[in-house]
Amino acid sequence: MLSAVSRPYIAASVPVLREHGVTITLCFYRRLFAAHPELKNIFNMPNQESGIQQQALASAIFAYAANIDHPDALAPVISRIAHKHVSLGIKAEHYPIVGKHLLDAIAEVLGAAATPALLAAWSEAYGMLADALIAAERALYQAHGVEPGEYRSVTVVRKQKESETVTSFYLQATDGAVLPSFQPGQYISVAVDVAELSLRQLRQYSLSDAPGNGHWRISVKREEGSPAGLVSNLLHDQYREGDVLWVSPPCGDFVMSTETADTPLVLISAGVGVTPMMSMLQGSLQQHPDRPVNFLYATLDGRHHPLKRELDRLLLQHGRMQSYVAYERPAANDCVPQDYQQQGHLRLATVPDALLPQNAAYFLCGPAPFMHAQHQALLARGVAERQIRQEVFGPSLLGHLQ
Missing domain, CATH: 3.40.50.80 (Nucleotide-binding domain of ferredoxin-NADP reductase (FNR) module)
Structure with a gap:
């Protein structure tokens, strides 16, 4: 629970974030990547170039501030972000780095308005969010039996065109092991080296087959002329049967496991x-x-x-x-x-x-x-x-x- 001292400062930040949120997030990413260029391997860089990521983070910060006293509203969002972070290999040590550069960006953009009391309140609020995400992600990593950032090698055993723009990739463990089961509706992250960016990039693709079939299947859409389709297009154009990919464990809570069998x-x-x-x-x-x-x-x-x-x-x-x-x-x-x-x-x-x-x-x-x-x-x-x-x-x- 946010302290009584910090609560009024966070509440007062809501209109400020509406006005300056994107400017703050632009500053944040500039600072973050200057200090830690290796983190570009985790972030979607075409989304950075287009401004989508900055807009989304600004919306997220605003939404968090506006709902910080409503844990029931935040809980499902924490779950979804934790699943996404596990698919990306986010580690606990990343959170202090992000927190430092976020607070520095707030201070830079707001100038004199970023008083020590305001920054202390945001430090507390960010710490609460970080602690909740770290705990949720730790539980997911343990459930999967993997270390943060640990990916497995899979081989493309079949590549099948499904439509004008969608192709399926059937994947099996390169070492011959049985791939873990998953819940229908979940996704995996796929890591691809992008030569033109000199970076590894991660993208999420839903598993499109049922569990227990001896393989995982992803069905990938080609996005012609779109920066957002950078990795998808590389999969279409450069990966063949017999090639190896590195993938995350299955993640995501968009699943039907809580539904009863007699519910339509x-x-x-x-x-x-x-x-x-x-x-x-x-x-x-x-x-x-x-x-x-x-x-x-x-x-x-x-x-x-x-x-x-x-x-x-x-x-x-x-x-x-x-x-x-x-x-x-x-x-x-x-x-x-x-x-x-x-x-x-x-x-x-x-x-x-x-x-x-x-x-x-x-x-x-x-x-x-x-x-x-x-x-x-x-x-x-x-x-x-x-x-x-x-x-x-x-x-x-x-x-x-x-």
């Missing part, structure tokens, strides 16, 4: 957001074959529909499963109802009621505007907030607290 499951996704949903779908069908599962998906057209053959096969095999697909701009050879059922963006208001039962557990994954639209549509249909879970991409882990 509704999986709603768009684009490459289909990948964790396919894992959840297959996991549910394996573990609870009698559980009703409705799979709703939106994409551009049939050529951009990854894992479609796999979905069609599962539909034929499982009578308790239904699917509903929206193609934004169907191609000439895309047919209704065999390939898709709705043209344009996915509109839940026109989806048959049987596919959206009131008592279901709902999972959303896709671009942020898509998830927001579906979330609002579900609430409008009377689905309770507690029934809806959604994945959070990239650095925007604290944005929903604002």
Whole structure:
């Protein structure tokens, strides 16, 4: 609990962070990388260049300050950040480094307004957050049986094109060991050496297959012309069957483990957001074959529909499963109802009621505007907030607290 002495200073910081947050985070990263250039191997440098990371950190600091007396609101965010940090190999010794440069950045940007009392309050607040994250991450590292920053070597045993832009990579342990199990919906970090940056870069990819199949599978989307697709495009272009990758343990708490077997499951996704949903779908069908599962998906057209053959096969095999697909701009050879059922963006208001039962557990994954639209549509249909879970991409882990 934040001390009574510090609380008013943190509360007073909220409007300041609204105004100066991005300036503070720009200063922070400049200081951090100047003093510790090796940390560039952990951070997403294209996001640094575009300003996405700075914006996200500013939002996170603001959200933390605004919610510091609401531990129930912060707890799920702490969990998600801890999982992300474990996938990146963050260590306890990184936290004092970050804290020092964050406080120095606040002092530099705010100048005389950054009084010793204000900086002491932020030191206390940051310390609370660091302690919570370190404890959560320590527990996750211990559960995985790995040291912080320890990655395992895997071999690409199969590479399969799934759509115009998505390719799957099937991975097995290079040493022949059995890969650890995972919970459907989790992801791994993949480490790739990027020659043009002279850095190792880490990216997170959802596991797109069910556990227990003797391999891990990631399905990676090519992002042409986008700095955000730097690592994904290298995987597409340079990695072949037989090549070796270094990967983290499975992480992420966007999982369905808390749901009961008799609760209907509704999986709603768009684009490459289909990948964790396919894992959840297959996991549910394996573990609870009698559980009703409705799979709703939106994409551009049939050529951009990854894992479609796999979905069609599962539909034929499982009578308790239904699917509903929206193609934004169907191609000439895309047919209704065999390939898709709705043209344009996915509109839940026109989806048959049987596919959206009131008592279901709902999972959303896709671009942020898509998830927001579906979330609002579900609430409008009377689905309770507690029934809806959604994945959070990239650095925007604290944005929903604002």
